[in-house]
Amino acid sequence: MKTKIIGTGYYVPETVVTNHDLERIMDTSDAWIVERTGIHERRFAKKTEETTTTMAYEASKRAIDNAGIAPEEIDFIIFATLSPDYFFPGCGVLLQRMLGLHKKEIGALDIRTQCTGFIYALSIADQFIRTGMYKTILVVGSEMHSMGLDMTTRGRAVSVIFGDGAGAVVVRASEDGSGILHTNLHANGEFAEELAMTCPGCHAGHYDGDPAKYGAENAGPFDAVFINETILKNALHYPYMNGQLVFKTAVVKFVETIMEALQSTGKTPSDIDMLIPHQANLRISKFIQKRMGLRDDQVWNNIQRYGNTTAASIPIALAEAVEAGAIQRGDLLCLAAFGSGFTWGSALLYY
Numbered sequence: 001m002k003t004k005i006i007g008t009g010y011y012v013p014e015t016v017v018t019n020h021d022l023e024r025i026m027d028t029s030d031a032w033i034v035e036r037t038g039i040h041e042r043r044f045a046k047k048t049e050e051t052t053t054t055m056a057y058e059a060s061k062r063a064i065d066n067a068g069i070a071p072e073e074i075d076f077i078i079f080a081t082l083s084p085d086y087f088f089p090g091c092g093v094l095l096q097r098m099l100g101l102h103k104k105e106i107g108a109l110d111i112r113t114q115c116t117g118f119i120y121a122l123s124i125a126d127q128f129i130r131t132g133m134y135k136t137i138l139v140v141g142s143e144m145h146s147m148g149l150d151m152t153t154r155g156r157a158v159s160v161i162f163g164d165g166a167g168a169v170v171v172r173a174s175e176d177g178s179g180i181l182h183t184n185l186h187a188n189g190e191f192a193e194e195l196a197m198t199c200p201g202c203h204a205g206h207y208d209g210d211p212a213k214y215g216a217e218n219a220g221p222f223d224a225v226f227i228n229e230t231i232l233k234n235a236l237h238y239p240y241m242n243g244q245l246v247f248k249t250a251v252v253k254f255v256e257t258i259m260e261a262l263q264s265t266g267k268t269p270s271d272i273d274m275l276i277p278h279q280a281n282l283r284i285s286k287f288i289q290k291r292m293g294l295r296d297d298q299v300w301n302n303i304q305r306y307g308n309t310t311a312a313s314i315p316i317a318l319a320e321a322v323e324a325g326a327i328q329r330g331d332l333l334c335l336a337a338f339g340s341g342f343t344w345g346s347a348l349l350y351y
């Protein structure tokens, strides 16, 4: 018995933000962004109408329709995001409620492994399906980055890369030979702060030994250092990325995790019908493609149109490739991701 993807769906907000739009609000250029990242445009959600969960809901409805099942058949939800609606509770319960599944009181689990979130979520779903604990699981990745990016020149190295959107799959046990063959999950916490948003948080400078940076130098038991004026003044509530280190590590770890999946299942790169890498940077995807000796039609890239949507990028790309007819039932797919944590991993499956 294997875990099969029986439905896919994605949703991206209507508002298109081009590189030229960004040129108007910060010191950047279309040429720089295209050359360094491959991105031409991304989508930004409507702030008062959309959230990470509402986008996830749209993607989930489409995945459920595509699977040809009723929402009530879902007996567990796994939700990956780094940009949740609330600090807590997680988006899983909000999506459960929006889908009307709160009446069934099914479990809802949130995954916090950032760019690798969807791979972790899919792997967990696979374990639950194969043990027989659940029959039908909704696995979602959704991000609303536009809510928390520094859209000034100060934040340009990070903010030009990211976009909003959501993707979802429905998985179910299958005995027809198709389904997930392998997943591998990795992390190295040594690099936790190299791609991170550390505030608001509960550390008060514990890790970098600089409490004053967080307005916590004289903090007593009743002082708020979760979020305060010093944190805002120092712009610590925006994401930070050591871009070059992330880039250099990503190209190594992407290849390692894909090779691990292939070697564990006795496959070779030429067996892959479609590689769907997390859409981190087109240069990273092109590097992986070259190293693996893959043709253009064996790799799906859409970062040009959506930017980096973190946990949503793989399920958006998968659903889009299915919709475009670029993936057929029975194809061997490899999904792979690397990102904040650092975390990385891959999945190999017969679609």
Ligand code: UT7
Binding pocket: 027, 028, 029, 032, 033, 036, 037, 115, 156, 157, 158, 160, 161, 242, 243, 244, 246, 247, 250, 279, 280, 281, 284, 308, 310, 338, 339, 340
């Ligand atoms: O999904 C999570 C994983 N994330 C990634 O995989 C991202 C990996 N990293 C990258 O993709 C690249 O490192 C970036 C695209 C983020 C940056 O490219 P880079 O070639 O590493 O550029 P850099 O950070 O070394 O910056 C080069 C120059 C700097 O100027 P100086 O110091 O050379 O004068 C930056 O200030 O480019 C400048 N710069 C920009 N210029 C125009 C940085 N951001 C921008 C910008 N527009 N948006």
